[in-house]
Amino acid sequence: MNLENLVEQFRANGFVVARGLFEADLLQDVTAEVERVVDEVVASGGYDRMYFDDETEASSGRTASAVRCVFRMQDLSDFLRNLLDSPTLNDLARTLLGDEPVADGIQYIDKPPGSSYEFPYHQDNAYMFFEPPLALVATLALDGQPAESGPISCLRGSHVLEILPHAPSGVLGASRGLVGPPDTATYPEIAVEVEAGDVLVHHANVIHRTGPNRTDGHRRNLGFIYHGTAAAQDLQAHAAYERQVTW
Numbered sequence: 592m593n594l595e596n597l598v599e600q601f602r603a604n605g606f607v608v609a610r611g612l613f614e615a616d617l618l619q620d621v622t623a624e625v626e627r628v629v630d631e632v633v634a635s636g637g638y639d640r641m642y643f644d645d646e647t648e649a650s651s652g653r654t655a656s657a658v659r660c661v662f663r664m665q666d667l668s669d670f671l672r673n674l675l676d677s678p679t680l681n682d683l684a685r686t687l688l689g690d691e692p693v694a695d696g697i698q699y700i701d702k703p704p705g706s707s708y709e710f711p712y713h714q715d716n717a718y719m720f721f722e723p724p725l726a727l728v729a730t731l732a733l734d735g736q737p738a739e740s741g742p743i744s745c746l747r748g749s750h751v752l753e754i755l756p757h758a759p760s761g762v763l764g765a766s767r768g769l770v771g772p773p774d775t776a777t778y779p780e781i782a783v784e785v786e787a788g789d790v791l792v793h794h795a796n797v798i799h800r801t802g803p804n805r806t807d808g809h810r811r812n813l814g815f816i817y818h819g820t821a822a823a824q825d826l827q828a829h830a831a832y833e834r835q836v837t838w
């Protein structure tokens with residue numbers, strides 16, 4: 592892995608893939624722990640930061656395989672909390688941020704086989720509220736993700752934009768979406784196809800979305816969120832947003 596190359600791509604495009612960052616053994620351990628945690632929260636039924644792919648279905652009989660998102664995974668597992676603080680991810684975040692990273696959390700997002708939901712175009716800093724926008728999400732692919740599985744699609748170069756107007760998206764797990772269509776002529780959309788073990792890092796201001804999963808396999812992501820120490824968070828705006836989401 593050539594770090595200089597990664598930094599260059601991240602600065603130019605607002606996203607970059609660290610291919611094969613997680614080798615097979617570690618990936619297997621992480622996947623097993625994620626499966627254990629998801630099974631456990633589904634069985635407990637009492638975790639309010641988890642959403643199922645179809646919330647209209649009766650809640651009884653739901654299985655881990657129907658989970659769409661689990662937020663704040665670091666609160667549910669010491670293993671995952673340690674991974675968030677690990678040199679592997681912190682060195683990557685430090686290099687790309689050009690600043691000391693502060694860990695914010697871990698999100699798990701699955702698109703079960705045939706899942707039709709889409710995350711609309713959005714910029715993460717529309718709900719992170721960092722100024723300057725020195726923040727990123729490093730997303731570990733737990734499964735291989737061809738274009739038809741609904742991988743993250745980024746608008747190349749769009750991280751240079753300010754935060755555009757957003758509104759509640761109505762999509763469970765994706766709180767906000769862009770109000771208007773983005774300029775894909777200037778910022779071309781790239782569906783970032785990845786293999787299991789790859790880590791896609793995207794800048795907090797890059798416009799991105801995900802499409803439906805048209806495959807018969809799961810498309811599972813584990814997103815590790817960091818900001819730089821030089822970035823200050825608008826705590827009032829963030830608290831108001833958190834209240835809105837939990838409500």
Ligand SMILES: O=C(O)CCC(=O)C(=O)O
Pocket residue numbers: 700710715728730743799800801812814
């Ligand atoms: O992993 C996904 O499916 C979506 C991730 C995403 O939109 C984000 O990290 O902002």
